[in-house]
Amino acid sequence: MSPSTPSAPPRHAKISFEGVHKRYAGARANAGATVALERLDLEIAPQEIVSIVGPTGCGKSTALNLLAGFETPSGGRVCIDGLPVNGPGSNRGVVFQQAALFPWLTVMDNVTLGMDCRGADAAEYRPRAQALLEEVGLKGFEQHHPYQLSGGMQQRVQIARALIGEPDILLMDEPFGALDYQTRLLMQKLLLRLWQHFRPTIVFITHDVGEAVFISDRVLAMSRRPGRVIADVTVDAPKPRDYEFMSSTAFNELERRLLLAVQNEVERDDPAMAH
Numbered sequence: 045m046s047p048s049t050p051s052a053p054p055r056h057a058k059i060s061f062e063g064v065h066k067r068y069a070g071a072r073a074n075a076g077a078t079v080a081l082e083r084l085d086l087e088i089a090p091q092e093i094v095s096i097v098g099p100t101g102c103g104k105s106t107a108l109n110l111l112a113g114f115e116t117p118s119g120g121r122v123c124i125d126g127l128p129v130n131g132p133g134s135n136r137g138v139v140f141q142q143a144a145l146f147p148w149l150t151v152m153d154n155v156t157l158g159m160d161c162r163g164a165d166a167a168e169y170r171p172r173a174q175a176l177l178e179e180v181g182l183k184g185f186e187q188h189h190p191y192q193l194s195g196g197m198q199q200r201v202q203i204a205r206a207l208i209g210e211p212d213i214l215l216m217d218e219p220f221g222a223l224d225y226q227t228r229l230l231m232q233k234l235l236l237r238l239w240q241h242f243r244p245t246i247v248f249i250t251h252d253v254g255e256a257v258f259i260s261d262r263v264l265a266m267s268r269r270p271g272r273v274i275a276d277v278t279v280d281a282p283k284p285r286d287y288e289f290m291s292s293t294a295f296n297e298l299e300r301r302l303l304l305a306v307q308n309e310v311e312r313d314d315p316a317m318a319h
């Protein structure tokens with residue numbers, strides 16, 4: 045770069061973790077504390093889809109819960125648009141692994157409950173909920189109850205509910221982890237279609253490295269607890285993506301790199317691997 049070339053403007057981070065520590069006190073007075081996260085630094089750009097993979101117990105859900113505002117950091121800062129998170133907010137939609145739906149409410153009422161609670165105008169959001177349910181493939185199921193739906197359909201309801209307030213951040217904790225392989229593929233494509241429409245920043249936690257590569261702009265691999273980022277892999281493929289991408293050499297190479305990174309962490313210090 046020549047000295048006269050202006051440097052690129054700093055990229056505005058939608059989400060940042062700055063030296064984040066999270067320590068959970070022991071359940072009993074004499075039980076030791078758990079350090080879930082230590083010096084976690086990361087930045088996510090607006091509208092980026094970032095997946096986080098890593099060994100079980102490394103602090104992935106903890107990181108997501110800090111972002112959701114369900115937990116507070118013991119040190120460092122978790123920021124959205126440069127401001128520290130200080131509780132849950134309507135700018136973030138959250139989707140969990142188990143469909144956390146209210147069994148006594150219909151699909152439509154599950155989707156719109158949050159809007160009702162916020163005192164929003166039903167005449168405005170009901171048609172939006174209807175359109176969203178159509179978009180996630182649940183037209184005709186509006187008056188069904190969760191027990192009448194398959195696991196995949198329940199996750200579709202959760203996603204519609206997370207999107208109804210048009211949040212600019214979607215936080216997803218193993219949202220497709222309990223689904224069968226074929227349904228998971230359908231849901232991954234659905235998520236990319238919804239992203240195309242709403243363009244939220246997405247933080248997606250998964251144990252499935254292939255899933256992470258398929259849907260993401262960037263995949264972060266975390267170390268064993270206390271979790272830090274040990275690999276930051278960019279997936280340089282245009283979206284939307286299809287199954288051809290999944291069988292490409294580029295995809296396989298990224299998946300292999302990430303699998304190795306995670307596997308090394310899983311096996312590190314495991315006495316069974318010492319032989």
Ligand SMILES: Nc1ncnc2c1ncn2[C@@H]1O[C@H](COP(=O)(O)OP(=O)(O)OP(=O)(O)O)[C@@H](O)[C@H]1O
Nearest residue numbers: 068069078080099100101102103104105106107269
């Ligand atoms: N509320 C809590 N109180 C005490 N300890 C907790 C709490 N939540 C998480 N932990 C501990 O913090 C560590 C990280 O947990 P976390 O749920 O963030 O892991 P994870 O990476 O999401 O794991 P998994 O892949 O199994 O979902 C674990 O040792 C866990 O026992």
Ligand SMILES: [Mg+2]
Nearest residue numbers: 104105106217
């Ligand atoms: Mg978890």
